[in-house]
Amino acid sequence: MTSSSPLVVAVALVLAAAAGGCSTTSAPPAEPATSPAADSRADSAENVRLIGHNDLQGRESLVVVARADAANGNWVYVGHHENFWDETQKLNDITGKMEWNGTSILDVNDAANPKLVWHIPNDANASSRSVSVVYDYKFDGSGKDYLIRNSEYGDTFKFQIFDITSRGTDPAQIALVSEITATPQNSCGRGCGGTLIGRAHKGWWSQETGYFYSAAGEPGFRSTLAQIWDLKDPTQPKFVGRMWIPGQKDGEAGFEGQYAHHPNVDEENKRVYIGYREAGQTAAFDISNPATPKLIWSLDMNPPHRGPHTVSPIVYDRVPNFGADVLPRKYALVVDEAGAAEDLAPCRGVRSKSYMLDITNDMKPFPVSVWQVPADQYCNKGGRFGPHQNAETVNGHINRFDDKLAWLAYFNAGIRVVDLSDPYNLREVGSYVPKPTEKSHPIEKGQAVAIQINDIDLDDRGLAYASDRTGAGLFILQYTGTSARQGS
Numbered sequence: 164m165t166s167s168s169p170l171v172v173a174v175a176l177v178l179a180a181a182a183g184g185c186s187t188t189s190a191p192p193a194e195p196a197t198s199p200a201a202d203s204r205a206d207s208a209e210n211v212r213l214i215g216h217n218d219l220q221g222r223e224s225l226v227v228v229a230r231a232d233a234a235n236g237n238w239v240y241v242g243h244h245e246n247f248w249d250e251t252q253k254l255n256d257i258t259g260k261m262e263w264n265g266t267s268i269l270d271v272n273d274a275a276n277p278k279l280v281w282h283i284p285n286d287a288n289a290s291s292r293s294v295s296v297v298y299d300y301k302f303d304g305s306g307k308d309y310l311i312r313n314s315e316y317g318d319t320f321k322f323q324i325f326d327i328t329s330r331g332t333d334p335a336q337i338a339l340v341s342e343i344t345a346t347p348q349n350s351c352g353r354g355c356g357g358t359l360i361g362r363a364h365k366g367w368w369s370q371e372t373g374y375f376y377s378a379a380g381e382p383g384f385r386s387t388l389a390q391i392w393d394l395k396d397p398t399q400p401k402f403v404g405r406m407w408i409p410g411q412k413d414g415e416a417g418f419e420g421q422y423a424h425h426p427n428v429d430e431e432n433k434r435v436y437i438g439y440r441e442a443g444q445t446a447a448f449d450i451s452n453p454a455t456p457k458l459i460w461s462l463d464m465n466p467p468h469r470g471p472h473t474v475s476p477i478v479y480d481r482v483p484n485f486g487a488d489v490l491p492r493k494y495a496l497v498v499d500e501a502g503a504a505e506d507l508a509p510c511r512g513v514r515s516k517s518y519m520l521d522i523t524n525d526m527k528p529f530p531v532s533v534w535q536v537p538a539d540q541y542c543n544k545g546g547r548f549g550p551h552q553n554a555e556t557v558n559g560h561i562n563r564f565d566d567k568l569a570w571l572a573y574f575n576a577g578i579r580v581v582d583l584s585d586p587y588n589l590r591e592v593g594s595y596v597p598k599p600t601e602k603s604h605p606i607e608k609g610q611a612v613a614i615q616i617n618d619i620d621l622d623d624r625g626l627a628y629a630s631d632r633t634g635a636g637l638f639i640l641q642y643t644g645t646s647a648r649q650g651s
Contacts, residue, residue, distance in 0.1 A: 203598075206614070210593035210644030211580060214626060217277040217637045220253050221602030222246075222264045224630035224637070225292035226365065229271075229622040230559050235298050235308070236331065239277065239620075239628050241267040241637060242294040242312055245285075248604045248633070255282050265291050266312050268330050274626055274639050281334035283325060289316035293365040293425075295375075296327070296559065302373045302395035309340070309397050311375060313363045320344075320363035322377060324397050343392060343400045346381050351405065351412075355383025362387045365425035368394060370559065374403065374453060376426040376435065384411050386422035389437055391453045406448045406456040408439065424472050424500070427555050434459075438471025438497065445471045445497055447522065462520065462528050464497075469515045472500035473552040476522065477564045483585050494531070494586045495520045496564075501549025501574055507610060510542035515549035517571065519586045534589035536576045545611025546633070547574040557621045567647035568592070570627050575613040578629050578640060584647040592644050595629075602634040 202213050219241060226242040243264035246253070252261035262284035270278045285291055293313040299306050307328045314321050322343040329336040343359075350356035361380030364387060368375045373395040380387045388407040392400050406426075410417030421442035426435045428450075435448045435456065443465020448456040464471070475496045482492055498517045505512035516535035522528045541548040554570040555562050567584040577596030581589050599612050606615055615632035622628070627640045 204600075204638075206577070206596040206598050208595045210642060211578065211595040211640050212643050213595070213597075213638060214641050215271070215273075215275045215277050215639040217269060217279055218600060218602055219243075219267055219279065219630075219636045220255060220282070221634040221636075222253060222267065222282075223248070223632055223634060224267075225617050225632065226294050227618050227620040227628045227630045227637070228294055228296055228556070228559060229620045229626070229628050230296060230298065231271075231622040231624055232298070232558075237271045237274070237622065237624070238330070239269040239271050239637065240294045240296055240310065241269070241630055242292045243267065243290075244292050244632065245288045245290040245316070250288055255284070257281065263288050266294055266310065268327065268334065269637070270331070271628075271639065274624070277637065277639060281330060281337060283310075283312075283337060285314060285316070287316050289314050289319075291315075291323075295366060295368040297368050297370045300397070303397060309368075311366065311368050311394075313365065315363055318360075320359040320361065320379060322363055322366065322375075322379075324394070324400070326397075341398050341400060343377075346390065346402050346405070350402070351381075351383055355381070355413075357382040362422075367426065367428050367556075369428065369430055372430060374430075375400070376428050378423045378425045378437075381405070383413055385413060385418050386411055386420070387424075389423045389426045389435065389448075391450070391456070404452075404454040404456055406435065406437075406458070408444060408446050408458060408461050421470075424470075427474055427476075427561065429476055429561050432476075434476065436474035436476060436495065438474045440470035440472065440500065440502075443468050443470055445474050445495070445520065445528075447474075447525070447528075459525050460522070460528050462530075464518075464530070467513060468518070469499040469513060470502075471497050472550075473498045473555055475553060475555050475562060475564070475569075477567075477583065477586075479586065483587070492521065492523045495522050495528075496553060496569055496583065498550045498553050498571065500551055501547045502551075506547045506549050506574075507606070508543050508545050508548070510538060510548055514538060517550055517553070517581075517589075519583075519589065521586070532587050532589055534581060534591075536573060536579060536591075541576050544575045544613050546606045546613035546615045548576060549574060551617055552619075554619045554621045554627065558623045562621065568642065570619045570621065572616045572619045572629060574615050574617070574632075577614060577616050578619060578627070578638070580642055580644070582647045590648075592647075593642055595638070595640055597631070597635060597638055599633075600635045602636070603631070604633050606633050
């Protein structure tokens with residue numbers, strides 16, 4: 164099940180600028196909140212207001228999944244890092260027990276007063292940063308609701324599936340159903356495949372097909388790659404296929420340290436998009452046959468850029484200066500992750516940023532614009548400065564960006580809202596920078612306490628849910644600005 168390599172494009176942004184008029188834009192400096200007394204939790208706010216907050220028991224938090232529907236109500240699921248600060252358990256005031264970080268479940272029917280109803284702890288100081296859920300599951304005939312999370316601890320890497328059907332009535336009955344710990348041995352050649360190694364990082368479970376798309380390490384590969392699993396029977400996960408870019412498999416040329424962060428899945432259009440950290444690649448795969456995904460294109464953006472984290476495809480029916488005969492067009496919002504020493508105060512090297520690619524032609528993806536928050540007021544603030552990821556799902560499904568607004572988690576620069584309606588000229592239209600809370604701590608020794616917004620997700624009520632990496636909890640937000648500009 165190898166990945167073909169019809170195209171590998173290596174291009175610096177400056178070349179695209181010379182050939183295609185690439186523009187580089189920055190957000191304006193954040194303005195102070197007009198009425199600080201009205202929101203005691205904000206350092207600054209523009210066109211974004213706080214609806215609600217939950218401290219998540221001070222747990223270090225990452226992936227947020229928001230699900231809202233009439234039948235099941237409004238819920239948020241939060242994956243937690245290990246306690247990397249003092250490596251101790253935290254009090255779960257629901258059970259009265261000290262627990263290792265795991266996964267939190269919140270009732271957000273009243274968004275102004277989000278209620279933590281349960282915490283699924285780990286057995287050790289493990290990282291379960293990723294979470295994905297499916298409701299009313301049809302494939303096993305049970306109609307149950309399931310949650311899958313990752314678990315990384317020491318040399319043990321796995322994904323765990325839980326039955327969460329009882330979360331609203333008797334959450335103590337939430338139970339482990341099964342675990343994914345390995346791919347089939349020798350399934351990609353002699354010695355290739357087996358017990359997961361290095362990472363079991365992040366994934367997404369499809370309500371429509373029953374497939375789970377993951378990022379994990381395997382024997383026979385130099386770094387994390389992506390897998391597809393059949394979870395139609397959640398008690399018996401089955402391996403389906405895998406995908407990687409040239410150089411990742413042992414013996415292949417072209418390895419530059421790249422690893423797959425996680426797949427962003429567009430099942431409707433039979434595509435998976437992946438950002439590769441470290442070496443800067445972005446790639447798209449055809450998943451028409453999930454057992455044998457095919458590499459469609461990859462683009463190397465390093466240098467000058469860093470390492471892509473999130474890749475989100477966006478279809479445009481209107482683009483300024485493009486006639487109807489060349490529409491629609493497809494672009495990809497790519498967000499680098501600020502995740503290295505140079506991103507900590509006082510900052511050095513090349514800043515992580517976000518950019519747009521034109522991916523209309525599968526054989527010729529190219530960059531068209533770059534966007535970033537100015538560093539002036541953030542590099543010395545403490546903690547990481549730069550983007551982590553954009554909101555890539557809405558209500559558990561791929562974000563189509565129908566409103567042409569992107570919500571970005573930007574570590575110590577909080578939450579940023581960006582108008583994408585002109586892919587050649589991205590423009591910030593809103594921001595919200597929370598203050599740290601009494602449960603916040605530095606991201607590492609020697610750093611000041613600062614907000615570290617880590618992830619953001621959206622529901623179909625127009626609400627955004629943002630998590631903090633260093634204990635400040637969950638922020639529920641609403642955009643109050645004008646709609647995105649319309650192309651012409």
